[in-house]
Amino acid sequence: MLSIGEFARFAGVSVRMLRHYDALGLLSPTWVDPHSGYRYYQPELLARADALVAFRSLGFSLEEVGELLDQGRTPAELAALLSRRRDELRGQISADRARLAEIERRLRLLEGDAMSTLEYTEKPLAALTLTQLTDRVDDVAELSQRVGPLFARLFGALVQAGVEPSGPAIGWYAADGAGMRFGAGVSGGPVAGLETGALAAYDRAVTTIYRGSMAGIGEAWQELSRHVSEAGLEFAGPCREVYLSTPLEEPDAWVTELQQPVK
Amino acid sequence: MLSIGEFARFAGVSVRMLRHYDALGLLSPTWVDPHSGYRYYQPELLARADALVAFRSLGFSLEEVGELLDQGRTPAELAALLSRRRDELRGQISADRARLAEIERRLRLLEGDAMSTLEYTEKPLAALTLTQLTDRVDDVAELSQRVGPLFARLFGALVQAGVEPSGPAIGWYAADGAGMRFGAGVSGGPVAGLETGALAAYDRAVTTIYRGSMAGIGEAWQELSRHVSEAGLEFAGPCREVYLSTPLEEPDAWVTELQQPVK
DNA sequence: TTGCTCCTCACGTCACGTGAGGTGGC
């Protein structure tokens, strides 16, 4: 019979962990001295300890290890547990690959002319209730001349209603046949003369912060599109522009977040 | 100015986390009402929130994110942080690949004739002080006839000295020119007529539990060797056998752990 | 005034490591 320290050395785990496994009922000593509380282990228990260590190092939780060590499991149940872990691992590996690719991209940018280049963030997009004006064009080329006036009308109506929005202005753009539907709005309560519309929530969206005037925003969208397709993603809904900082006298200093739902 | 709830929706994080980031000094509100404690955020802060979210999702800790967001960092420092994370990710991916391969191997075994096949565990090997007898052979073919008598002599000496070992008997085998040095021992204090020797500790060893008589242990070692080379590992020291259960009357029921240090 | 949002404090998660303070065994 081995003391806990000897058994720990053979099993390659800490004494603390053997006590923990005992408390969880995963690996109990052969005999415990009722007077001193000392734990004693038969060498045969090393087989169970080895299996425990092996399953842990494959990334199973201790609860799952308990199921895997349970003698009553059928091969089909064991296979189900292993398959689940296999799928988790595949998911982790591909997520880590994507992270690695993004880190390598940023490293390349740092070596070269980094400052001019955009950074991308993936995050969920919350649903949004907008007080807005909407419009549409048949030809996308007309879009740039139509968005500005729409925002001008929006802010005119807000000023007339005496409403000062607390949050940023928001634009959205949805493909509509050969043309495009679009809207200009702010979040907040209903205002006479303006529509109330809703933007849906999305689990995943690629976003980026663009700094500069609206003249260059088309190029920024093109770069974002390229990034989305290089990451192996697809567009999953209408895109949004969130105008974070729009000092009237300095159109080149505007800060806009571009948001593209993806899947 | 946005309330914490509005800002959280735009940033795609929870209100709880915004308070946490504030407490850590990573992302502080533009203004805090001294009376109510309410936090208010400028829309411009979304750029910082996005960067924070992006770095977190690349797997950086919040402490590292703090360094990455710090304006005072030079491109070289940023590159160093990114490179470190890149190397971590590469390590994780290859570790996960190895886990995946092992899980797939076990799944294949479960489909086929699983029960007869060995399971392998990787764990560290502790240093060991042995009370032992040693010998050597010039020709490895002689080994099997020489190990048994060595153990017989060992146990004879232990009985004569009145020593009952608490732990398992241990054999070790080290290549020595064309032949092999080997030992038979038990852990525990010095015994007259026996040598005292030490086995070194190893960070990594592949181990397996073999059930059966010593006649089949050579085959078990061959399977283990095959597993080691398939896993892309190399031998890194003398191997050990730990005799976990050795009922005298049932040599076919013996339980032995095979241990092979690797790198 | 009613809901809604916001506030702080604090506990739970998971698989450990690392003490503190005390006792048993050779």
Place this chain on the structure above:
DNA sequence: TTGCTCCTCACGTCACGTGAGGTGGC
């Protein structure tokens, strides 16, 4: 008898989620 090992209890880790109990703002 001295060290060494063992015992239990409990806190710290990390990035969160989820309450409890209370207050502010429209």
